[in-house]
Structure formats: structure tokens, C-alpha cells
Amino acid sequence: MEERDLIRRRLLNLADQDPAVVAAAITGSHATDDEDRWSDIDLAFGVRAPLDAAMRRWTQQMYQDFAAVHHWDLTSGSAIYRVFLLPHCLEVDLSFSPEVDFGPRGPSWRLIFGRATPPQAAAMSGRDDTAGLAWHHALHARISIERGRYWQAEHWISAMRTQTIALACQRLGHPTSYAKGAHLLPADITGPLETTLVRSTDESELRRALSAAATALTSELTRTDRTLAERLHPILTELAAINRRPQGSTPHAQLPQQH
Structure with missing residues (x-):
């Protein structure tokens, strides 16, 4: 020091x-x-x-x-x-x-x-933007799993968890960037998030972690915006389906193409 x-x-x-x-x-x-x-x-x-x-x-x-x-x-x-x-x-x-x-x-x-200009009102990151990034990351995690791109899937699941943490911090008035407010979150929020950690790049593990991340996101959305949570719930449930794809099926036949 x-x-x-x-x-x-x-x-x-x-x-x-x-x-x-x-x-x-x-x-x-x-x-x-x-x-x-x-x-x-x-x-x-x-x-x-x-x-x-x-x-x-x-x-x-x-x-x-x-x-x-x-x-x-x-x-x-x-x-x-x-x-x-x-x-x-x-x-x-x-x-x-x-x-x-x-x-x-x-x-x-x-x-x-020196002199400073008057402080400007901080531009708050909109809840819709944060929630939008979360479902975007969930979508791309699922697509990455279906394509067999397991390291990419791990990236998106972790990014999804980051947005869930940001939503919780935003709701409780804590810093949202770089998980600076994560340590201030109560255990009933951070506890379930531990289950979203990806322990390996095995396909079944990635599907499990994505399912846990979707559950955690839905829980947080229910706390912040119940209407939005209800609208996104069917999509998140579909994306987080743990079942392995049937043998010989098209990897992402029912999912939109990744941009």
C-alpha cells in the first residue's frame, strides 16, 4: 500500500x-x-x-x-x-x-x-435491456449446445448468470457493472446461482447448468417484473430443456439461427 x-x-x-x-x-x-x-x-x-x-x-x-x-x-x-x-x-x-x-x-x-462540470445523472441500464441480454444469452447457450460447441455454450451460460446478478443488483440498488454489487446480495439469491456454475464441458452438464440458470433468471424476473417473467417463462423453459436431442435429429431444427 x-x-x-x-x-x-x-x-x-x-x-x-x-x-x-x-x-x-x-x-x-x-x-x-x-x-x-x-x-x-x-x-x-x-x-x-x-x-x-x-x-x-x-x-x-x-x-x-x-x-x-x-x-x-x-x-x-x-x-x-x-x-x-x-x-x-x-x-x-x-x-x-x-x-x-x-x-x-x-x-x-x-x-x-481544477474545476469540474456539474455531475450528470447516471444513465441507468434499463431492466428490459438487462433482461433482454439474459434471454439472448440463454438462447445462444442452447444453440451452442445443440451445435456441439461446448466451450461457447459455457461462455453463454456464464454470461447469462452475469445478467441475472445485474438484475438482482439493479432491483436492490447495488452496483451492477462487473458484479461489483454481487457480494451484497442475500444468500437466497446467490445460493441458487451456485448451481448455475458449469463444472465441465460435458453436454449433460452444460444442459444441467443452463436449466439451473434459466430457473434462477425466472426467479429474479418474478421479483422484478412478474408480467415479463410470465411472458418469458415458456421460452426459457423450452430453451432449458435438459433432455438430450433424439439420435439423428437436426441439432437446432426448432431454434432460430445464431447471428
């Missing part, structure tokens, strides 16, 4: 000395005093100059002065998050935003210097 704090202070000092960086904030767990030994360094910069020029300079500095091992980018609106991996498994997330758009995007925010 001492090394991480030292690096954070060095980065903020560099930002204060950079004429292109007109504002800076600490984000993430450190901003809300929830940091532990495993936390990342999360900083946000408001940039007056073109973002690409500022990011090139900062990237060069991260490799030269902080021995960065690798980096990649994540875009959110006008902001670009450049994510660096440093030695000793330390992650550093630097967000670069145009000056006019620099401001809090959530509660994990502490302004260090």
Missing part, C-alpha cells in the same frame, strides 16, 4: 505540473475511503489540449518512469480510460477527458485541483 500511495502522489504531482492537464480527481475506492491492499490507482484528468497528444506523453512516461508492462484503452463517452499494468500486479487507470466534459461520473470521485 505504501508503494501504491507513493505512485499516486507522484502521478498527481506530474499532473499538476502538466500544462495540458487543467483538472484532476481521484476516483475509485480511494475516493470513498473503501481502499484495501488489492485496490487499483484510479485518477481522472481534465485535458485542455488534444487528448491523443496528452495521452502519448503520459503513456511514454508510464513506461519510462513507472516501468509499465502493458496498457489498453476503454472509451466511455468522451473520456478515454488508459489502463496500465505495473510491476507487482498494480493496475493504474488514468482517465483523460476534454476539459468541458471533466466531472464526476459516479459517487467515487474526489476533486484534487
Whole structure:
């Protein structure tokens, strides 16, 4: 933690000395005093100059002065998050935003210097969108099983479980992205989800896990939107049918083609 704090202070000092960086904030767990030994360094910069020029300079500095091992980018609106991996498994997330758009995007925010735009209302992920992704993943899990693409089926079943967790977190007011609120869910929700874990890529196991995932999804939908649950229930029941396909039958004769 001492090394991480030292690096954070060095980065903020560099930002204060950079004429292109007109504002800076600490984000993430450190901003809300929830940091532990495993936390990342999360900083946000408001940039007056073109973002690409500022990011090139900062990237060069991260490799030269902080021995960065690798980096990649994540875009959110006008902001670009450049994510660096440093030695000793330390992650550093630097967000670069145009000056006019620099401001809090959530509660994990502490302004260090400069000015920030007023906070914007968080765009809530619609329940219909989350539920739609869930049934989409169920559909493609079933199709993947029928096609004998068992690793792909495992991917879709796990993705389906992720959306079920997001629905529960959304309903209870917990963070929904990256399962950040999953540990806050009660046992009556997380317990049944354990049965959705895929234990092998055997076809019968994949069908069992898909059936369990469909049951868990239906239970959560019943809590959040009973009308939608009733509409989706027949489809989810059909998709999660455990029975193996009859010998010689067409693998996905009654299912729509996967896009």
C-alpha cells in the first residue's frame, strides 16, 4: 500500500505540473475511503489540449518512469480510460477527458485541483435491456449446445448468470457493472446461482447448468417484473430443456439461427 500511495502522489504531482492537464480527481475506492491492499490507482484528468497528444506523453512516461508492462484503452463517452499494468500486479487507470466534459461520473470521485462540470445523472441500464441480454444469452447457450460447441455454450451460460446478478443488483440498488454489487446480495439469491456454475464441458452438464440458470433468471424476473417473467417463462423453459436431442435429429431444427 505504501508503494501504491507513493505512485499516486507522484502521478498527481506530474499532473499538476502538466500544462495540458487543467483538472484532476481521484476516483475509485480511494475516493470513498473503501481502499484495501488489492485496490487499483484510479485518477481522472481534465485535458485542455488534444487528448491523443496528452495521452502519448503520459503513456511514454508510464513506461519510462513507472516501468509499465502493458496498457489498453476503454472509451466511455468522451473520456478515454488508459489502463496500465505495473510491476507487482498494480493496475493504474488514468482517465483523460476534454476539459468541458471533466466531472464526476459516479459517487467515487474526489476533486484534487481544477474545476469540474456539474455531475450528470447516471444513465441507468434499463431492466428490459438487462433482461433482454439474459434471454439472448440463454438462447445462444442452447444453440451452442445443440451445435456441439461446448466451450461457447459455457461462455453463454456464464454470461447469462452475469445478467441475472445485474438484475438482482439493479432491483436492490447495488452496483451492477462487473458484479461489483454481487457480494451484497442475500444468500437466497446467490445460493441458487451456485448451481448455475458449469463444472465441465460435458453436454449433460452444460444442459444441467443452463436449466439451473434459466430457473434462477425466472426467479429474479418474478421479483422484478412478474408480467415479463410470465411472458418469458415458456421460452426459457423450452430453451432449458435438459433432455438430450433424439439420435439423428437436426441439432437446432426448432431454434432460430445464431447471428
